[in-house]
Structures are given as structure tokens and as C-alpha cells.
Amino acid sequence: MNATRIVAALGMFGAIGSCRPPLTQMLLVIDTDIPTCRLADIHLRCGYNWDGAAADSGLTCDYPFHRGSSSAEIQLPGSLGFTANERLPNDPLTLVIDDSNGPIPTLRRTVRVHFVQRQTTRLVVRLANACLARGTTTASHPCPTGLAICTLSQSCEAAGLTCGNDGRCRSVDVLESELEFGGDAGLPDSSADDAASCFVDASTGDAGDAGDARRD
Amino acid sequence: MLLRNRAALFGSALSVVLFAAPVFAQQPRHAADFYQLPANAADAVGVQPATPGAVTDATARAAASIPAATSRAVTLPTTRGAQSSSTDAQRARERFEAGVRLADSLQWSEAADAFEESYRLLPRPGTLRNLGLAHRALGRYMRALEELRQFLAESAPTPDVNTQVTTIINDMRSQLATLTVVPSVSGAQLTLDNQPIHANEEIQTDPGTHVVTGTAPGHARAAQTLTLRRSEQRRFELRLERTGGGVPIGVVVGSTVGGILVVAGIVLAVVLLSHEEAPNCGSLNVCVNPQ
Numbered sequence: 001m002n003a004t005r006i007v008a009a010l011g012m013f014g015a016i017g018s019c020r021p022p023l024t025q026m027l028l029v030i031d032t033d034i035p036t037c038r039l040a041d042i043h044l045r046c047g048y049n050w051d052g053a054a055a056d057s058g059l060t061c062d063y064p065f066h067r068g069s070s071s072a073e074i075q076l077p078g079s080l081g082f083t084a085n086e087r088l089p090n091d092p093l094t095l096v097i098d099d100s101n102g103p104i105p106t107l108r109r110t111v112r113v114h115f116v117q118r119q120t121t122r123l124v125v126r127l128a129n130a131c132l133a134r135g136t137t138t139a140s141h142p143c144p145t146g147l148a149i150c151t152l153s154q155s156c157e158a159a160g161l162t163c164g165n166d167g168r169c170r171s172v173d174v175l176e177s178e179l180e181f182g183g184d185a186g187l188p189d190s191s192a193d194d195a196a197s198c199f200v201d202a203s204t205g206d207a208g209d210a211g212d213a214r215r216d
Numbered sequence: 217m218l219l220r221n222r223a224a225l226f227g228s229a230l231s232v233v234l235f236a237a238p239v240f241a242q243q244p245r246h247a248a249d250f251y252q253l254p255a256n257a258a259d260a261v262g263v264q265p266a267t268p269g270a271v272t273d274a275t276a277r278a279a280a281s282i283p284a285a286t287s288r289a290v291t292l293p294t295t296r297g298a299q300s301s302s303t304d305a306q307r308a309r310e311r312f313e314a315g316v317r318l319a320d321s322l323q324w325s326e327a328a329d330a331f332e333e334s335y336r337l338l339p340r341p342g343t344l345r346n347l348g349l350a351h352r353a354l355g356r357y358m359r360a361l362e363e364l365r366q367f368l369a370e371s372a373p374t375p376d377v378n379t380q381v382t383t384i385i386n387d388m389r390s391q392l393a394t395l396t397v398v399p400s401v402s403g404a405q406l407t408l409d410n411q412p413i414h415a416n417e418e419i420q421t422d423p424g425t426h427v428v429t430g431t432a433p434g435h436a437r438a439a440q441t442l443t444l445r446r447s448e449q450r451r452f453e454l455r456l457e458r459t460g461g462g463v464p465i466g467v468v469v470g471s472t473v474g475g476i477l478v479v480a481g482i483v484l485a486v487v488l489l490s491h492e493e494a495p496n497c498g499s500l501n502v503c504v505n506p507q
Binding site for chain 1: 495496497498499500501502503504505506
């Protein structure tokens, strides 16, 4: 009988040991409809309970990516994983993705998201071409101080917002309802029209303005 | 021939000495119960006589105080008796005297050892009586009974000695514990203090602590310690557990279920833990964690 009890105890122990809750993580999917010629470099920074601004405080990751087809480059859409802080599971994860274009990037997406405990969630961040649309500063399109013309992304930031997946300003905070659960879903189809020419109609004299890009 | 006569005389003298002073007090567990050697006889017997005449003198002096009943004891058959070597006899005497001294200082165990060695070297009823009394003092009633009964049978003591020893025997008998060992498996081989005993039969034993063991084919050896009080009658059930192929179905089922749980738990733990150890790093193969 003693042997039976020992075996049963071991079984219970094993069962209990096997009940360790699953990992809390998030899969970030970065997508864009911006042609590579217009968004070749992407800069990703992240931090747990990070304000999204400080460069040397609370920063956990800092990845420069170059879009391309070589092994050293990345192709979008692409995904990467984030694991929750086990000691501070309620700390939000802040992600900043920009085009590394100067001190005030023409395109920047900021995301602040909370992990869902013991779940693998999936967040899709789409860098919308529409966020690069330029406009002069107005009440509805404020530009950062000192700029008369700015992109929508810059204008959103000037208002304390960020340019969302749909090319509209939105809060940096991501609701749980916006997350997909499970990390097994595949990547979305590429929305970037790399076949599109980065040439602009010379007649417009507006080279470099994504909003005016024309196809040949 | 001369040597044989000397040995016979010496043996007779020693026997006489042992019974020459039958001191038997009312408190038989006291050292005073033991026979003492008269000083003159001890001197005479303890020294190997140089001449036949000396032996004769010593024997004569000792024989002067021999009671009639005790003198008969000289004729008791012994295994060695007159054939004992003088060295053994001397050693027997020394151990006898040591036993008396040890008993005087209440060192019963050592006294019993001394009397036992003396008796082995020179088996005399008087030594047997002292040995029985020492064992009685140690609570080893069964052995004491055997020795005192043998003493009565072999020594033909005086009526007083007979009465006294018989009283002691009856007293010890009344204090013996009665034990009946009932094994859980029929046909089990039992022992009580390493001595084989029969199952389900009353046996008398000393009060005190005992070890009962049992063995049976297909069963683990069982050993139990039990303490019996004076005059206690105990029915003791000895449980033997099955081993090997004779495992009860309950144990088999329990062990199987337990084993399955263990294996399932381990597999599940490995799966889950391995899932934790390899988080999803996405298509870019980049994993970020707080550490």
C-alpha cells in the first residue's frame, strides 16, 4: 500500500507540475502598404512600461531593419515575439516604429499594449501609406512646432495621437478587443505595391510626396 | 591411576565446597542467595595440591561439614566430573568466586556469565543453582526455570533447599507471560526472539520486550516488537504483506493508475515547459523579453 501511495503522490505531483500556466506573450505583425522605395528603413524600439520617448531609460529593444530580399534584410509583413515581464505582468509594452527619418520622423507609429495573462496574442501594426500624406498645418491638421507642412503621422503625434492602421489618427493605446488570440495565424498578404513606381509625375513637381505618387 | 584418583578427589572436594554453605535467604534475588565458598575450603580447593596427601587433607576438612543431602550430590552424574582437568577445575572455581562477587555487587549479567563459564568448565549443581538465580534476577525466567529445575533434578537437595527453590520456581512461573502469535498467512514460519515457534499456540515467555518475526512464500518478512507484562496473556496478530506476483488487485490498480498519472504529468509538463522555453519569435525570428 505504501508503494501505491507513493506512486499516487508522484502522479499528483506530476499532474500539478504539468499544470504550469502557459507563457504570456504577444506576436507583433508589422505590415505596410508603403513601397520599399519609399520606406526602406524601419526602426523598432520597445520598452516595458516605457514612455516611448526616452532613448536611454526603459528601452528594452532597439532594432534597425532594412527592407529587402537579402538574408540581412527583412520583408514585410513580418512578425516578432514579445514576452511579458513575469514579475510585472501588468506593465504595458510600448512599441515605436518609425522610418528613422530625422528627429521628427515622417512616419511613426506608437503602440502601447497590455499582455493578456497566460495567452498568446497577436497584434497587427500596419504602417499605412496614408500616414505619409502631407498637408499644411491647420486646426484639423496640426503640425509639430516649426513645421508648416507635415505628414499625417507627424500631425497625429502633434495632437498626442498616432497614425493608425487605417491611416487615421488614433490613440496609442491598443484595446484588448483589437488583439487576436493565438499566435498560429499566418502573416497577412503583402499590401505594399512594390510594383508601383516611386517615380512621380514630373509635372507635379512634388517628388517625394507619397500622397502624390503616380504610377507610370 | 594416581592422576585419576587425584582428579576424583579434587572433583569431590569442589562439589562439597559448593554445597558446604547453602545460604538461601528469604529474598532470593539478593546476592546472599548464592552459595558462598567457606574460606578454608576455598583455599584448599583453589590451589592445586602438591601431593596426594594434601588433597586428601583438604577433602577431609571440607567433607567434615557436608550435609547428608549435599554429599549425595557428589555422586550426581556429570559430563566431565572427575575427568575435568585440574586447569579447568581451577578456572571453574575462579569464575565461580568471581560470580559470587559480581552478584554481591548486583552485576547480574556479569555474574551469570561467570557462573555459566564455571558450569561449562565444571558442571556442578551448585553452580547451576547460582546461575538460575542470576538469570532470575535478570528477568530471564524461562532460562532460570530450566536451570533450577535441572538443579532440583540433579542435586537431590535438602528439604529446605528443595522448598525454597520450588517456591522460587512457582513464583517465576506465575509471572511468565503467555503469548499466542496469529499470523495473517497460514503456514507462516514464526520466530520469537530468533527461536522458532508455532502459530496459534500458547507459549510462555519472559515478561519484557520480544521480537516476533514471520515469513511466508510470496510475502515480505514481517518483524514486530512487543512488550509483555508480568503474567500477561497476549494474542498477537502478525500481518505479512504480499510481495511480487502476489500483489492484491487494489495495489495493481492503484499502481497502474498512479503510473499513468506520473507519465501523463511528465509528458504534459515537458510539452508545456518546452512551449515556454521556446516562445514564438515570429517570422523575423526576433524574441524580446524583459530580461
